[in-house]
Amino acid sequence: MSYNGALSDxxxxxxxxPELSVVRASGQSMLPYFGDDAVIVVxxxxxxRLRVGMIAVYVSRFGDKVAHRIIAPVAGGWLVKxxxxxxxxxxxxxxxxxxxxxxxxxxxVGRAPVAMAASNLPTVETVFAAPAx
Numbered sequence: 339m340s341y342n343g344a345l346s347d348x349x350x351x352x353x354x355x356p357e358l359s360v361v362r363a364s365g366q367s368m369l370p371y372f373g374d375d376a377v378i379v380v381x382x383x384x385x386x387r388l389r390v391g392m393i394a395v396y397v398s399r400f401g402d403k404v405a406h407r408i409i410a411p412v413a414g415g416w417l418v419k420x421x422x423x424x425x426x427x428x429x430x431x432x433x434x435x436x437x438x439x440x441x442x443x444x445x446x447v448g449r450a451p452v453a454m455a456a457s458n459l460p461t462v463e464t465v466f467a468a469p470a471x
Contacts, residue, residue: 344377344444345459351442357382358441363405365468367420372443372467378405381441385433388416393440395465398429403465405440420467427470
């Protein structure tokens with residue numbers, strides 16, 4: 339599926355549900371689940387509903403938006419880690435930095451168009467699936 343096709347499908351799913359948003363992935367840490375230019379539908383969720391195995395989308399202590407798998411409960415929240423990372427992230431996910439969980443992914447072939455203005459589709463935020471920081 340093309341990037342525009344993936345984005346169009348994701349936006350159609352999120353269009354009538356205010357708890358859903360759409361982002362683009364950047365990085366390799368979550369392969370084979372998703373990688374560069376995958377389109378992700380994020381669902382807002384209360385932090386009390388988080389569980390091991392969910393993919394959390396959160397704001398790290400460095401200000402980056404990150405999508406990584408929850409691996410364990412810890413004091414003050416949840417420990418997360420990319421599938422391909424050697425170590426867990428240094429930021430604990432909690433109600434203060436949680437944006438949501440991955441609800442759906444659309445893997446695209448090719449790169450996101452540089453000039454999205456040529457398309458009728460909006461530009462979406464990027465979340466990182468990258469080495470732990």
